Amino acid sequence: MADLKLQDIKGEYDVIISLGSWCGPSLNLRRHNLRRFSFPLDWVVSNSLSDVNKLLKNGFDGFMDIRQMQRIDGVAAYLDDGDAVFADEGRKKQNAHFIQDSTYNIISVHDFPIIEEQDWKQRYPSYKEKLNYRIRKFIDILANSQSVLFIRWGAVIIPEALELRSILAGMTPGKCNILFLDPIADIPSVKEIDWGIDGICTVQVPSQSPNDDSMWNHVYDGLAITDYWKN
Template sequence: MKLQDIKGTYDMIYSLGNQCAVAGKLRRYQVRPYAGVIDWMISFSLPGVTNLLRNRFANFMETETMAFDGYHAGGEKLLVRDTLYDVHSAHDFPVPENSPTHWPSYPPFKEKMDTLTHRFLQDLESCEHILFVRLIGTYEETIELATVLSSVVKHNFTLLMLNPIAEHTIVEYDWDIPHVCSLGIPMGAPYDDIWDTMMSGIICSRPVIVEEWP
């Protein structure tokens, strides 16, 4: 699929990582009605995210499979890793309320995760057309992700896969994967003009609900 092919109206638009920048961009363009499950998490491993979707978030962020993995935000937050799916919570465990060995913020965090997961899975069943946006993935990883999305999304979906390039432009790749638009864009700076071009004509039909997270 080419960029022009994905222009249009969607019932829902979700970020699939790999970091909060994607959710931030969707929020900026007012096409993110509400939070997805991993919007504000670090999910560098695309196979991990694919497995998360394949397993319909089973055992996601359970204490038995979570581990302290360092600090984030200049030491203000704990970086806590889900070892099953290689996804990090980066904003949910503030210091000093939480320590590497004691997480009193876990119960409200898990309640939030369960709420977001339930809503996400409902949307997979009910939405007529969903746009997923993912930052960084190989051709082979994208094939696997698109295959899993085809099995968990009841109706139609489009996957916008973005990979970094050095040039200040948009490169359209002919990956020939069903439902997938693969682009190369510059990263590491706002590049508002690039995102303006990319997001122009992409609309979400649902109203935006303000959710203060993180």
């Protein structure tokens, strides 16, 4: 089997989906007009691919169940599908708690606003309703798409990549490709890695500049989405 070069990944897909590990892949999909839907891993921190594999293999069972969620140290902007939310009293941006799912080690960083004298759990019902909708959408879109590209930023090793490919192949009947962006310190530019694995393209990217538009442009230019899911 031959792995995919970055140029081989380019082309049209019915849907392009971010699998984390942070918001960068989704934000830049939107910037390139390659994003039509919100999915469960768009706006969370999922540092471990092994944990993401576990989540997908379990079909999101128990994901962000309130019984396994806890507030941890950390603050980020409060976002609504990637857009900053402003406080009612003015144009001051709101911040959000870091809330971790202790089973899957995935952190909600944009969903629970910090409001004085309000416990984060008060927002849980509306959050869980939105999350469940995104999970159902994710499963339905995969089951009914003819071509899907998954994109993930984060450290990756071959056994975990192979496991992810196997899990995703069981969730979608169509063509399924995966693009890994592996952040590496002190490299000057994007570098392709030859793993020799069918359906997987891996590129190393500079870890010191995750918000560099030129880097994302290099990776995303040449990608497009079909009208298959156009509303």
